Amino acid sequence: MRLAIPGEASAQIGHNRAMSTKRLLVVYHSQTGATRRMLEAVLVGARDPDCGDIDVVVREALQTSAEDVLAAQGLILGTPENFGYMSGGLKDFFDRIYYPCLEHTRGLPYGLFIRGGNDGTGARSAIERIVTGLGWRSVAAPVILAGDFEDSQLADCGLLGQTLAAGLSAGVF
Numbered sequence: 727m728r729l730a731i732p733g734e735a736s737a738q739i740g741h742n743r744a745m746s747t748k749r750l751l752v753v754y755h756s757q758t759g760a761t762r763r764m765l766e767a768v769l770v771g772a773r774d775p776d777c778g779d780i781d782v783v784v785r786e787a788l789q790t791s792a793e794d795v796l797a798a799q800g801l802i803l804g805t806p807e808n809f810g811y812m813s814g815g816l817k818d819f820f821d822r823i824y825y826p827c828l829e830h831t832r833g834l835p836y837g838l839f840i841r842g843g844n845d846g847t848g849a850r851s852a853i854e855r856i857v858t859g860l861g862w863r864s865v866a867a868p869v870i871l872a873g874d875f876e877d878s879q880l881a882d883c884g885l886l887g888q889t890l891a892a893g894l895s896a897g898v899f
């Protein structure tokens with residue numbers, strides 16, 4: 727017979743509640759701050775209270791581990807385009823997490839934002855090749871901001887954050 731432990735019921739409820747809160751991991755790299763501006767707009771969207779109860783975790787790419795990815799139910803990646811590719815920081819992230827995550831994150835819903843000086847498509851295709859290998863699932867159109875951009879153009883970044891958060895919260899992904 728299993729004895730009741732005082733306080734266990736409420737602890738269990740708390741545990742279940744924590745377990746049901748989905749985690750959205752946002753991984754980014756920014757050398758001179760432009761991608762960070764996009765990140766800030768993404769976070770405003772992801773943390774919109776109307777999007778539901780979501781645990782939004784932000785990590786700089788070089789500081790992100792495979793465990794961070796394994797603990798997340800959704801992911802947003804952000805990078806500048808450097809030399810027609812993703813940033814070295816984001817590439818380092820993929821190099822470290824690829825095999826530890828390969829068999830455990832198939833179907834992970836993800837979104838992507840890219841800052842390009844004048845392009846961004848090279849970074850996009852490089853990332854899409856890797857996430858195709860991982861079996862992750864794109865659930866929102868990538869946001870690419872190239873050239874000079876106005877704050878008003880950051881609205882798409884906010885929408886990206888909202889889409890991932892609301893979709894996770896509603897369980898549609």
Ligand SMILES: Cc1cc2nc3c(=O)[nH]c(=O)nc-3n(C[C@H](O)[C@H](O)[C@H](O)COP(=O)(O)O)c2cc1C
Nearest residue numbers: 756757758759760761806808809810842843844845
């Ligand atoms: C070494 C280097 C290489 C770059 N290569 C590209 C490129 O291939 N295509 C592009 O559109 N912009 C390129 N840029 C411009 C950056 O994407 C742009 O400056 C961006 O705003 C940097 O983002 P960050 O401030 O978040 O680091 C390059 C910048 C640097 C420093």
